Amino acid sequence: METIVFKSRYYTAYQPEKGRCFFAEIQGKRIKMTFCQLLAFRQKVLSIDIDAHFNPEENRHGIEILTLCNREHLFVLDTLEIIDLKMFVEGIFAMSELHTLVSA
Amino acid sequence: MKDLVRQRLSINVDVMDLLNEQIVKEAHSSSVYLAMASWCDHNALNNSAEFFYEQSKEERDHMMRIFKFINDNGGMAISPEVTDIPHDFDSLEGIFETSLEQEIAITKSIHNIVLKCRKVNDLATESFLQWFVKEQMEEEQTMRKALDLFDLMGTDGIALKLIDERIPKIKE
Numbered sequence A: 001m002e003t004i005v006f007k008s009r010y011y012t013a014y015q016p017e018k019g020r021c022f023f024a025e026i027q028g029k030r031i032k033m034t035f036c037q038l039l040a041f042r043q044k045v046l047s048i049d050i051d052a053h054f055n056p057e058e059n060r061h062g063i064e065i066l067t068l069c070n071r072e073h074l075f076v077l078d079t080l081e082i083i084d085l086k087m088f089v090e091g092i093f094a095m096s097e098l099h100t101l102v103s104a
Numbered sequence B: 001m002k003d004l005v006r007q008r009l010s011i012n013v014d015v016m017d018l019l020n021e022q023i024v025k026e027a028h029s030s031s032v033y034l035a036m037a038s039w040c041d042h043n044a045l046n047n048s049a050e051f052f053y054e055q056s057k058e059e060r061d062h063m064m065r066i067f068k069f070i071n072d073n074g075g076m077a078i079s080p081e082v083t084d085i086p087h088d089f090d091s092l093e094g095i096f097e098t099s100l101e102q103e104i105a106i107t108k109s110i111h112n113i114v115l116k117c118r119k120v121n122d123l124a125t126e127s128f129l130q131w132f133v134k135e136q137m138e139e140e141q142t143m144r145k146a147l148d149l150f151d152l153m154g155t156d157g158i159a160l161k162l163i164d165e166r167i168p169k170i171k172e
């Protein structure tokens, strides 16, 4: 059994009933992440400069290459997918915050 | 549903981001003080040089304090990139003025994190930061004491040498 932690337009995060890890579904691939890897993933995604995507001199193709879990996975994402990915990452952590609030 | 984020991380994740930004600021301060020490060394202001070497070391200690705090609490501390270090100064007085401004900016930044902690109920980080709030008061006082010396003695001729001799006392 697993529960959905958060779902954005393109991505879903799950957490299994047992074991302390996360699963993220990105472009049809299921990626297992420990919490440390999730933090590293968050850091990477949030530091992507989305403004550069709207400036043809900085990011001409509107494409971002993202490696995950010490380069075990590699994704090529377009502008829309990156915007959604940022919301996805924020969503995962916002759920935890909500959790803290309702259980306080 | 169990909250895996909370199980792993004892501090608020947005506060963690601010702490990582603070790491960059402390590292930057440390490098600026090092540049100031170098200038003092070149201008034969030995006590002032010593003062800024020590100051630089302290800022690095502050940085490490925050770095360890993040990692000890399940977060991810990020090793800072330091850029924009000035090496041109026009006088010792100017250096102390810049130092005071730098310390005031750091104080504001620490206070800002404390306020964020209150907003998100991160009591652990708030209590960790109390040490920094106090430390910043002392840092500002030290720099003001140095500037008082200039007001008192001026900057002409021998005055600069006399001020340099009194610098070791301002930290007391």
Ligand SMILES: [Fe+2]
Pocket: B026, B029, B058, B059, B062, B106
């Ligand atoms: Fe500091």
Ligand SMILES: [Fe+2]
Pocket: B029, B059, B103, B106, B139
């Ligand atoms: Fe300081």
